[in-house]
Amino acid sequence: MAAAPILTTPAPRRRRHRGRIALVLLAVVLAYPAGSYVRALAYPGNASFAVRTVDWLRDIGLGGVVNAAENWWYTRHPPANAAPAPSDLPAPAASRTPAAGPRPAPIRHRFGAPAGEGVWVAGARSGDRTAEYTTFLQPDPRHASVVAGVAWLDQGLVRTRLFAGTKDFRGPGPNVVPATLRSSLVAVFNSGFKLKDSNGGVYLDGTTVAPLRPGRASAVVDDTGRVSIAQWGRDASLTDHVVAVRQNLDLVVDHGSTVPDLGRNPAGAWGSASNQYQYTWRSGLGTDRAGDLIYVAGNGLTLDTLAAAMAQAGIQQGMELDIHSPMVTFDSYRPDLPGRGPTKLLPGIPGAADRYLQPDQRDFFATALRSFGSLPVGAPRGVAGT
Numbered sequence: 001m002a003a004a005p006i007l008t009t010p011a012p013r014r015r016r017h018r019g020r021i022a023l024v025l026l027a028v029v030l031a032y033p034a035g036s037y038v039r040a041l042a043y044p045g046n047a048s049f050a051v052r053t054v055d056w057l058r059d060i061g062l063g064g065v066v067n068a069a070e071n072w073w074y075t076r077h078p079p080a081n082a083a084p085a086p087s088d089l090p091a092p093a094a095s096r097t098p099a100a101g102p103r104p105a106p107i108r109h110r111f112g113a114p115a116g117e118g119v120w121v122a123g124a125r126s127g128d129r130t131a132e133y134t135t136f137l138q139p140d141p142r143h144a145s146v147v148a149g150v151a152w153l154d155q156g157l158v159r160t161r162l163f164a165g166t167k168d169f170r171g172p173g174p175n176v177v178p179a180t181l182r183s184s185l186v187a188v189f190n191s192g193f194k195l196k197d198s199n200g201g202v203y204l205d206g207t208t209v210a211p212l213r214p215g216r217a218s219a220v221v222d223d224t225g226r227v228s229i230a231q232w233g234r235d236a237s238l239t240d241h242v243v244a245v246r247q248n249l250d251l252v253v254d255h256g257s258t259v260p261d262l263g264r265n266p267a268g269a270w271g272s273a274s275n276q277y278q279y280t281w282r283s284g285l286g287t288d289r290a291g292d293l294i295y296v297a298g299n300g301l302t303l304d305t306l307a308a309a310m311a312q313a314g315i316q317q318g319m320e321l322d323i324h325s326p327m328v329t330f331d332s333y334r335p336d337l338p339g340r341g342p343t344k345l346l347p348g349i350p351g352a353a354d355r356y357l358q359p360d361q362r363d364f365f366a367t368a369l370r371s372f373g374s375l376p377v378g379a380p381r382g383v384a385g386t
Contacts, residue, residue, distance in 0.1 A: 033060055036056065036059070036060065037053075037056050040052050040053075040055060040056040040059070041053075041056075043166065043167055043361060044166040044167075044175075044359055044361070045165065045166045045167060045175070045359055045360050045361030045362075046355065046358050046359070046360060046361075047326070047360075047361045047362075048326060050326070051326045051361075054066055055167075055168075055194075055361075058194070058196075058197075063197075063272075067272040067273075067275065070275070070278060070280075070324075071272075071274045071275065071277070071278060074277075074278035074279055074280045075274070075277050075278055075279070077279060078143060078279050078300075079140070079143040079145045079146045079279055079299075079300035080143065080144075080145040081142060081143050081144050081145065082144060082145050083114065083144060083145065084114060084138070084144070084145050084146075084147045085145070087347060087348070088145075088147050088299075088346065088347065088348050089114070089116065089136060089147060089346075089347070090116070090121070090134065090136060090149070090345075090346065090347065091347075092115075092116060099122055099125060099128060099129055099130035100128045100129055101128070101129030101130065101154070101157075102129075102154055102156070102290065102292070103120065103130070103133065104120055104133050104152035104288070104292070104294075104314065105288065105289075105314045106118070107135065107137065107150075107312060107313060107314070108312070114138065116135070116136065117135070117136060117137060117138060118135055118136075118137060119135055120133040120134070120135050120152070121133060121134050121135060123151075123186075123332050123334065124186045124187075124332070124333065124334050124335060124336055124369065125336040126157045126336070126369045126370070126371045127371070129154070129157060130154070131153065131154050131157040131158050131186050131369060132151060132152065132153050132154070132158075132186055132187060132332060133151070133152045134149065134150065134151045134152070134332065134345060135149075135150050136148060136149050136150065136346070137150060137309050137312055137313065139298075139301070139305045139306075139308045139309035139312060140300070140301070140302075140305045140308075143279075143300060145300065146298060146299070146300040146301060146305065147298055147299075147346065148296055148297065148298035148301065148305075148306070148309040148313075149296070149297055149298060149330065149345035149346040149349075150294065150295070150296050150309075150313045150345075151187060151189075151294070151295045151296075151330060151332070151345055152288075152292060152293070152294050152313075152314075153186065153187060153292060153293040153294075153295070153367055154292055155225075155226050155227065155291060155292050155293055156292075156370075157369060157370055157371075158186050158187075158225070158293075158367040158368060158369060158370060159224070159225025159226075159367065159368055159370050160221055160225050160226070160227045160293070160365055160366070160367045161221065161225065161244070161365070161366050161367075161368075162191070162204060162219075162221055162244040162246055162363065162364075162365055163175065163176070163177070163356075163363060163364050163365070163366060164204060164209075164363050165360055165361045165362040165363045165364070166359050166360065166361050167361040167362070168194045168195060168361065168362060168363070169194075169195050169202050169209050169210065169363050170209075171202065171204045171205075171207060171209045171363075172204055172205045172206075172207050173204065173205060174359075175359040175360060176356065176357065176358060176359045176360065177356050177357055177366050181366065181368055182333075182357070183335055184335050184368040184369045184371075185333040185335060185366065185367075185368050186332070186333055186335065186367045186368055186369060187295075187330065187331065187332050187333065187366070187367045188329070188330075188331050188333075188355075188356045188364055188365065188366045188367075189283070189285075189295055189321075189329060189330040189331070189364065189365055190283060190321055190322045190327055190328055190329045190330070190362065190364055190365075191219075191246055191248075191321060191322065191362065191363045191364050191365060192246060192247070192248030192249070192319075192320075192321050192322055192363075193248055193249070193271065193322060193323075194362075195209075195210050197271065197272070198247060198248045198249060199213065199216060199247075199248075199249055199250075199268070199269075200212070200213050200216035200217070200218070200232075200246075200247025200248055200249070201213055201216075201245070201247050202245065202246055202247065202363075203238065203242070203244060203245040204243075204244050204245075205243060205244065212232055212238065212245055212247060213232065213247060214232055214233035215231060215232060215233060215234075215250070216231070216232050216247040216248070216249070216250065217229065217230075217231065217232075217247065217248055217249055217250050217251045217252070217319035217320075218230050218231070218232040218236060218245050218246065218247045218248075218319070219244075219245070219246045219247075219248075219285060219319065219365075220236045220242060220244070220245050221242070221243055221244035221245070222241045222242055222243065223241045223242075223243050224241075225370070226291070227285075227287070227293055227365075228287060228291070228317075229251075229285060229286050229287050229317040229318055229319055230317065231250075231251055231254070232245070232247060235317070246363070246365075248319055248320065248321060249269060249270050249271060249319065249320055250269040250270060250319075251317065251318065251319055252270070252284060252303065252306065252307040252310065252318055252319060252320050253284075253286055253307055253310050253311050253315050253316070253317060253318030253319075254317060254318075255316060255317070256311065256315075256316045257311060258304070258307040258308060258310075258311050259307070262276060262303050262304050262307055263276060263277075263303070263304055264276075265303070270303055270320060271323075275303075275323070276302060276303035276304070277302055277303075278302065278323070279300045279301070279302060280299070280300070280301065280323055280324055280325070281297070281298070281299045281301070281323060281324055281325045281327070281328040281349075281350075282297065282298065282301040282302075282303070282306040282320065282323045282328065283295070283296065283297035283306075283320070283321040283322055283323070283327075283328045283330070284296045284297070284306055284307070284309075284310045284315075284318055284319060284320050284321055285318065285319055285321055286310055286313075286315030286316065286317055286318030286319065287315065287316060287317055287318075288314040288315060288316060289314070289316055293367075294310070294313050294314060294315050294318075295330055295345070296309050296310045296313055296315070297328050297330055297345060297346070297349070298346065299325070299346075299348060303320065306320060307320075322362075325350045326350055326351065327362065328349060328350075329344075329349060329351060329355050329356075329364075330344065330345035330349065331343070331344060331345075331353050331354065331355065331356070332344075332345065335368075335369055341353065341354075342354050
């Protein structure tokens with residue numbers, strides 16, 4: 001008796017079957033990142049396509065790849081050792097009668113002296129006193145084209161508030177400068193790294209958004225709207241009069257001097273390995289001897305030259321804020337001159353000069369004239385501890 005034939009699936013059919021399975025598995029594998037990328041592109045806020053894409057890559061665990069790419073690019077494109085381009089400098093100030101009241105301390109030139117360097121230009125006024133002065137510096141003797149903008153804010157005339165972003169960090173309150181604040185607005189500027197990269201925490205209006213960490217550089221806002229820059233646990237703690245704390249990395253200026261080891265960045269005290277060598281946009285915030293607020297930012301800065309510019313500008317206690325071009329923003333307003341539009345601290349700062357008048361994905365600070373009385377800084381919270 002003949003044996004029954006063995007039925008087999010033709011090879012082409014088996015290959016098609018396996019191909020369909022592979023496509024289904026690939027679709028499943030790609031479904032999550034594709035969906036998260038779509039959500040990243042559609043997230044509320046005015047971030048660009050490029051910024052959203054980089055943030056998404058970091059969010060899905062590719063931060064190391066992004067850091068490596070940034071280190072490769074920004075360390076291989078040093079600034080020129082030549083005079084700054086006129087387009088990189090603020091417009092010359094129109095002559096005006098000097099205002100009464102406190103003024104920032106004179107700045108000593110470290111080298112060179114382009115027209116206008118270190119000359120304080122008066123900005124917004126409150127009555128017969130000036131609330132904001134601005135100038136620029138050349139902080140890098142090896143790269144003379146590098147310019148750092150400096151803004152000085154009289155904390156006796158302005159109040160400051162920290163605002164959450166729509167994405168990072170998310171917290172209580174609006175994600176945009178409120179309409180009620182705009183008539184008294186003096187300046188708005190960027191905050192620090194994303195929380196996952198900042199090595200620190202955030203406290204805002206009674207809510208601990210992320211745990212505050214001892215030793216971290218901290219911008220501390222009290223219930224009068226004054227900002228101090230502190231090493232958390234050494235210089236400041238969470239009292240009933242604190243309404244906001246934004247931590248970011250370690251101090252870069254302490255007691256008027258740049259801190260040691262900025263060039264080595266041991267244990268990632270100032271962000272990812274080797275980012276300190278990047279020639280890129282950087283920003284920093286500090287206070288001077290009188291306790292007034294000073295913001296510094298510029299392109300082509302390493303961590304060393306940012307800190308040097310901050311100390312040169314008169315900062316006694318200072319911290320780095322955010323870095324890279326889409327993240328650095330300082331816009332000045334003139335509530336004393338109705339109808340005058342905002343201006344950037346430096347012409348080359350990317351983005352619109354009214355960035356924070358629309359909801360933003362990242363947190364930021366805003367300062368307004370005290371005399372207008374329209375900047376709510378929150379009521380004191382009964383919170384103890386450090």
